[in-house]
Structure formats: structure tokens, C-alpha cells
Amino acid sequence: MKQKLWAIIAFLYCFMLGITAQQNNQKQIVVSGVVTDANNEPLIGANVTVKNVPGLGAITNIDGKYTIKMQPYNRLVFSYIGYETQEILVKEEHTVNVVMKENKETALDEVVITATGAQKKLTVTGAVTTVNVDRLKASPSGSISNSLAGNVAGVIARQTTGQPGKNVSEFWIRGISTFGAGAGALVLVDGFERDMNELNYEDIESFTV
Template identity: 45%
Template sequence: MVKKSIFLHLKKRLKLFCIINVFFMIPFSSFGANSISWNSEEDLFSVQYENATVKDILDYIEKHSKYIFIYSENVKKNLNNKVSISVSNKKIDAVLNELFSKTGLNYKMSGRQITISVPEQAPAIKQVRGFKIVGNVTDEKGEPLIGVSIFMKKDSTVNAITDMNGAYSIAVPDKYAELSFRYIGFVPKDEKVNNRRVLNVIMVEDVGQLDEVVVVAYGAQKKESVVGSITTVEPAKLNVSTSRSLSNNLAGTVTGVIGVQRSGEPGYDNSSFWIRGISTFQDVGKDPLVLVDGIERSLNNIDVEEIESFSVLKDAAASAVYGVRGANGVILINTKRGHVGKPRVVVKSEFAFTQPIKLPSYIGAAD
């Protein structure tokens, strides 16, 4: 009887011990499976999580570390995805790379702040099945044009470009579509397919777009329009004097231009001139830069009758276009071009004589 009582007593104690053991093992096993630790000195993370949401993991990291997560409303739905992650002694970027590799999210770090975003999807290129067209795009000389933009007028998502040989291939919905061809420096051209499988196009140069341009920070402009102060002189105003030297005629015609005639000897009476003074300190290169049809020439070797346009760039901003040579100003001259028509001869005759205004009084030997 005593043995049976002892046995029942031990049985009750064993049962109680098992219940207590199970009670303590459940939470510890749970914490052992899902845990995050952060070494603040070395900034290392150890993450052990199974079947947990991304948001729960980020909230725990944010609460127990120095990092802050920022995301928009469209990211929240992706944070509810459940993941499993196991990393040990890793930097925050390695932890996030492992975490987001299973969600498709992106992140960007800026100090303590981490911005989470959804990757932008590139616009899908519309695939059109129907009428396929091939061809070549050339200029007037038969040279292939590389990189010509080709698209359907009613739907620009249907597009193509020419390759190294000027060839292209494009599929349009039907045989009545209209294609548009665009290329820098050439006149845009539109072509109707009209049931043609092969469509070769010849593009014509746009002369108005082929003027000399210069690229600036806010676009492309003509060189003249880049500088701040420009004066345009009509060629007729440069021909009011009987002097054969253009530098002598320029003096007094343009504001800011100073001309000095150092000699009156015929053939050697050219004037020295400056635009708003001298901006360089070297002995050479103090004169303004003179460009005739884009080529540097002397101003005195040009006939006034040959000039079609005459522009003076005054301020030092011209050096931004023409370099240090433009620091003393720039004179741009365009000469006349030939025209189609009947020959025309213009004869102009002028004469002049010079005489001293006052003769010096000479001292003789007796004086």
C-alpha cells in the first residue's frame, strides 16, 4: 500500500514537471527561431526569422537600431509579404539585399535614412503584328543615314531606327499606314505605305538648320547669339568714305570702336582700332579677331563691295565662343554669294586727293 502511494506521488510530480517544461520551452523556442541582434559598436546585424512579414522585420530593426525606414503608400502592400531570412554579423546593406531579394523592392541609403521604393517598370514596347516594311534611308548623294527615327504617325509607339547601313524594318497594323522619317539637319518626310513591302526614302538636307551652331548649357544657338553685345552694320554705311581702307571707314561708324590713323602716307594710312579698349596684356594679339566667312583675315584686305553682312561682337563674353582671341572683340564678315540669273556688271569710280591742312614753319640755317 505504501509502495502504491509513493508511485502515485512520483507520477503526479513527473506530470507536473512535464507541464512546466513544455510551458517554458514554447516561448524560448519561438524566440530562438525569430530574433534580431545589433552590434552597435561594429554596426553588425544577426537576423533569424522564419515566415515573418517584411514590415515586422523592418519595424524591429528601426526600433532597436539607429536606422530609419521611409517608404510611400504604394510600397506598403509589398511589405506584407512573408519571408524567411538568416544572416549573421552582416552590415545593414547585406541584410537588406538578402531581405529585398525575395520581394523585388529597391532601397537607397543616405546616412541613417533608408528609402524603400518599388522598381519602375519600363514602358512596354508595343508589338504590332501585321504588315512588315523594310527599306533604306539615304541622302541626296546616296549615302546611308544612320539613326534616322521612323515611327507611325497615328501611333508613335510603333517605331524603328536605321542601322549602320541605313536599313530599317518596321511592322505596321495595315498596308495603309503612314510613316514619318525624322533626322537632325534634314527635312522631315512622311510616306504612305500604300501596300508597299519595300519603302526606300531619300531625305533632303535642311539648309536652314545647317548654320553654324554652338552648344551651350541651355540649348544650341548660333555663335552670334551666344554673346551679350552685338552690333550689326549695314555694308552701305561702310562705303561712305573714299578711303580704300576698311579700317578707316569703320572708325566712327560703330559705337565702342576706337580707331587711330597714325600716318597719312598713301598705301600706309591704315588705322589701328580697338573694341572697348584692350583686354589682354601681351604685345601681340591686342587687335580684335576678324573672321571672313569663318577664316581669319586682315580687315584691310577686304573690298567693301564684297561684304554682305558685318557684325561686331563687343563684350568679353565672345571669348566663351572664340577663346582667348575673342577677348578683344570679334568682327564677323560674310561675303556675297553668286545668284542664278543674267550677268550684271557694276562699275564705280571715285577719286580723292589729300593735302595738308597746315604746313609747319621751318627754321632755316640763318635762324
């Protein structure tokens, strides 16, 4: 009888341990914070990912803020073009603020942002043209795409209508023909695809093709 009782107690003990372990594995916390640079300026579009957990991540908003749901005791990885990647172990805390340090080897004035990532200017084999935003502001057009015509070498711009709200130009880079893909230009703003006509001149420092 005692042996049966001990067997039942041992079984219940193991069962409770299994439930506790499962609850711990399923426990998640919501972590939020702000990503800034050394001047306390928010970094927009910084990547925040959970290390070794593919597909789980977030991007900072216009105020440099992010929110991510994750399991505790994992590492958050913070990355941004031109800055050193940082890893922070998150235990039970719900607020993690990060100050990114500039990486001199990949500073924005030393690299070229392409569709596949960032390359050092010294290693870029293609032609690169940069125009200052003041030159675009001098154009009488309120559309950035219209202002590119005649100001950037290799850019072909075409405006098909003058209808308000649609009076923007389609543009191509170094020819209209292409192989197996869309002919339109891929516009990257701080490394992310975006409609260029949604931008304000005051938000642009320079335009690189």
C-alpha cells in the first residue's frame, strides 16, 4: 500500500513539474523602449530583433520607440546602418532604452545604400550620383520626382498628366528596359522601400542614384 502511495505521489510531483516548465516556456513579456544616438536624437527605422528567433522583431517609429513581445532571458539585437550592433540580455524588465554608438567603418558618409544592403564607397563598381536637396528645392515643382528631371544624371522622368494629386513623374534610372523585373526605380529611404513623393524636401539631406 505504501509503495502504491509513493508511486502516486511521485507521479503527481512529476506531473506538476511538467506543467510548471510548460508555463515558464509559454510565458512572454512585452518589452518597449527608445533607441537614440549619442546626441539623444531618436533613430527612425532601427531594427530590433530577438537573437536566434527568426521572424520576431520590430522597427522603431518616428520617435525612436519600439515594442516587442518575447520570452524573458533572451537577447535583443539592435542594429542600424552606420552604427554598431548591440545585444542586450532581457530578463524580466519591460523597458530597455538603447544609445547606439556610431561605427566609423560603416558611417553613412562612407557607405552607399543599395537594394541588397550597405557597401563601402571604395568597393562600389557602379556609377553613383549624388545631388544636394538645395538643388531640388530650386525647382518650381512641388513634387520630388518632377524635380529630378534634368538634375540627376542618368534619370529619365516622364509626367503623363497634370491632374491635381496625380501630377507626379514616373522615372527610370539609366534606361527603361529591364530583364525579368519591374522597370520602375526602387526607392530606399534610410534603407527601407518607400514612395518618394510622400517625402518633404525638409526631411531630405541628399539624393543618391
